[in-house]
Amino acid sequence: MIEVQNINYSINKRKLLSQVSFDFPSGKLLAIMGANGAGKSTLLKVLSKELPCQEGKVRLAHRNLNTYRSDELAQIRAVLAQQNTLAFEFKVDDLVMMGRYPHFTSRPNAQDRAIVEYCLNQTGVAHLANRTVHTLSGGEQQRVYLAKVMAQLLDYESLFDKNYRSEQLKYLFLDEPVTGLDLFHQQQLLTTVKELTQRGFCVVAILHDLNLAMQFADSVLLLKKGKIVDYGVTQKVLQPDAIHETFGIQVKLFQDSQLDYPFIIPFQENIYHKTARICQV
């Protein structure tokens, strides 16, 4: 589980995070949502130790994040970055094998290779294994990078048993994982991620799409100007008032009889009035 106590983070006296506290259990998917510049990426970076925790405490698996060595952390925590720039032309399976780097010293063993192949299959990129990453489309590349972070966290035993629970808690942090993906691949990627939570993974993702959060997230944390607006079970948090407070946008929730979650439609009379006035002038 993740325990966050009163973290503050500021750069040049500008507070990016202020008094952020929450506990989040394992085996669940948490969506961090908020407007641009609300501090979502900063929070994710503090949780993944990419940025130091200036004030307050972050604990992963009941242990202070600061006490983890970076190679130790690499075995239990993976991060899917928002932007991936690869300096040289690596083959897809070589890139996914990099996810196993924390687990071997010089050469991968048969288990490492099996995990890589499994992840390539799970993310639907096995047929691209021998292509170079540069020749793939954006969506394909994103799935390859997802395969890499999965390979970093999965245990060999879990390839044959989807209910296998690792002795160590595993943490997956995703920074806008579906940005730029089409509808099908958004659903496919988040379904794959959701399956990881069933293996006991603790998944934290920055999402922008309220409906995707409604569909996939177990909990939602709303951020505004570095402060928590609301945090809790998805359907309780994603309500018109909290959404308006966070994004300044009015929404309506609709319930379909065949779905067990509502869908969210924004409506903003003011914007249309404003545009209409501007157009008349």
Place this chain on the structure above:
Amino acid sequence: MNNSTEVRFVDTLLTRNASSFTKNGLILLGLTLVLITAGLWAAGLGAVSISFRDVCYILGQKLGLVSGAVNDQASVILTVIRLPRVLMGILIGAVLGMTGASIQGLFRNPLADPGLIGISSGASLFAVSMIVLELHWLSEWQMLGLFGMSIMSFVGACLTAFGVYQLSKVEGKASVSNMLLAGIAINALCGAITGLLTYLANDAQLRSIQFWGLGSLGGATWETLQVGAIGCFLPLVAIPKLGKSLNAFALGEGQAQHLGINTKRLKVQLILLTTLGVGISVALCGTIGFVGLVIPHITRMLVGSDHRIVLPASALMGAILLTFADLISRTIVAPAELPIGIVTAIVGTPSFIAILIKNRR
């Protein structure tokens, strides 16, 4: 996915990866054989030609493998003049090729070159200062002996590389993009001062500056070779061990850290090893351009981008290139010599362009 398909994919993967390991091993073995053959062949060619068979025979006899009478003159030329020079070419070529690949990995840019962190310009500046300001007294120090010039240029290389590294620090961490900017600035400064010294130099000094600037293996003796071998041993052995970390570094510094790589330490190690290797090679043979930039490119086209194979393969390729380049440099205008930097560029550039054109199709 059921169990039998899983077993099958594991099997196919095992064979695929096993074959990629054997493929890489075969490439390294092949390059080593080419290098040995090229070295023996090059050792036989020159003003006095010694056949390939005789070269092998003389070497065999020196090593005590075969006995019998050999041509004394050929034996002396081979062991005293040719062999140290050929071995020096192999050593320097290997260091330049490998450090080129490691610096490109560090800068995450295939256009980078060890010169970028100021090593070559600093060494040149100090060497040119020695020549123009006629600091012969330095060479006359007992301690420095014959190596006065080499030691000074090595010191110059280390000082500029250190300066670039210090300038690139932001909040105690070396930033790679700042290193690039600092390197360009320091290079420009060293270049300007070197230019000023060149402007002040007389004709004789100009000639030795020019020769030094374009590089030569002509000064190779068993003593200089020994110095070179001792200095280059560490980079040649230690850099290939950083291959895995450099692969992760290609993902970006942040992602490399997520994979548990200590990027701060990696950067320091790479800078130190590169400065040591290139500094010594510049000190002994002058600035030999082109190898560090282009050899890693050609190598990556041959073996892919995995640094675990690119680093050793670049060393072998660099050694092969420099062996041939030196052969041309000392035979084409014999008994005079063409600076080797000219040869590496004239021979290397067209072949590089040819490969680029072929790969574009």
